[in-house]
Amino acid sequence: MKKTAKFTTLALAAMMLTGLAGCAASADAATKPVANLDAGTPASEIRIGYFANVTHAPALVGLQEGIFAKDIDAKITTQVFNAGPAAIEALSAGAIDAAFIGPNPSINSYIQSAGRSVRIVAGATTGGAALVVKSDITKPEELKGKTLTTPQLGNTQDVALRSWLKGKGFQTDTTGGGDVHITPTDNAQTLALFQQGKIDGAWLPEPWVSRLVEDAGAKVLVDEADLWKNGAFPTTVLLVNADFLAKHPQTVKQLVKGDVDAITWLNDNTAKAASAINEKLKADAGKGLSDAVLNRSLEHVTFSADPQAQTFQELVQHGLDAGTQKRGSIDGLFDLRLLNQILKADGQKTVSAAGLGEQ
Known part of the structure; x- marks a missing residue:
């Protein structure tokens, strides 16, 4: 069953500049990784946020083609957002467990919570x-x-x-x-x-x-x-609630597997990709895209599980320049261990956290 919702952000500017409710934590807790990814229990449900954008194609085809349903044992519930800060609001409020999202809201949430709120566990899309x-x-x-x-x-x-x-x-x-x-x-x-x-x-x-x-x-x-x-710059990454990762690493690994498999499907089925993306866009937004728009969009994106961690310190500076985030460390933002386990098992090249977390 799929549930779709939109979140409003009436106090978004204040939230971004003063901190996210419920995310206060000590600096000592900021960079602690999940100690044992084999511990915890599988979740009965995972709630996933994403956008009805071509830059979120791994989520779109993962759902449309049944890839997530095949890889994930838990019940999958979804919510569609317009942009990252609204998805972060939902993630921080406990309304969703994971989100396909842009890097800057991910950074902002991590810094505002002193590293307690979220972890990037994979990439999805570069460019676009x-x-x-x-x-x-x-x-x-x-x-x-x-x-x-x-x-x-x-x-x-x-x-x-x-x-x-x-x-x-x-x-x-x-x-x-x-x-x-x-x-x-x-x-x-x-x-x-x-x-x-x-x-x-x-x-x-x-x-x-x-x-x-x-x-x-x-x-x-x-x-x-x-x-x-x-x-190469990240447009979409896979972000999870840090508590959900700690409690249900098995389910997060299944989601990451779904992301990797959806990316592989997109790259191996270029002739079918546009149609699959459009069908999901029609379902989520009520209307698909013209062939001209869809084809042009796909020419400007690359689908990859590499979150391009090496760009994130520069992205932090962009947020400071923009005046939309406060200063803080992003050490520990990434936990790519599950991703690299999957990539290694699939015979694919592992990816780097660029010194900003586990890999």
Whole structure:
């Protein structure tokens, strides 16, 4: 049985700047890994959050193709979110146990909770985000005084935009003021506002980049891949509640196995992938994507279980530059032991936690 819900975030800005309720912990507890991944008990249910985005294709096909159902013994319940901070709110409140989510909300939750709240246990998607603008905007300098949107305050694309703008000499703030006005907006509403000429652009994940390009005549001003070494930056990782991991490592391992198998399916079935993704998008969002949008989206993403841990210290700095997180350590954020057990058993190359946790 699948249950779908959306979470509102009326106090999101205050939550992100002052800490997540129920997550206070001592610094001593921050980096302690699960002592024994063979301990604990299997869970009877696992509640998984994800977004109806192409960047969440491993979750989409994992559900659509029955991969998760095959790999996971527990009952699977799902919830669909628009962006990461809302999913973090649900994860922190105990409404879900795991989420396919962007890196910056993961970082923020970990720092706010002094390392107690969450662990990244695998990657999912690399790439697939960009700043798209009106066709008459040709260079960054022309963004002064313009209005841009992102999916949600503090989400990965919101942080990327604010950090990039700061690097270009622009000032922004979390209330929409500054040299460039940033108004976090639901993705579907962003498309409508752009079509109506009420905003000048947006930093978005796929398929929304391609929707604005193909359906609304936008152009890409900044492909985020151009800002990273070898174009590799994490868009979606698999994040779990740290207490759930400690109590039910067997079930988390099954979820990670499902993620790995879904990624393998996507990479081995490129001819079928678009159709499977679209069917799940129709089920979750009520409407699928055009062939042009879906094909363009898939050209800009890579599916991989490697969470690109080596990029996370830079992502921390982006959050500080954006003004959406406080200073803190991310040592211990990753626990890739279960992932590497699975990869090794499958004859695949293991991945690194880049000194930021267990591997």
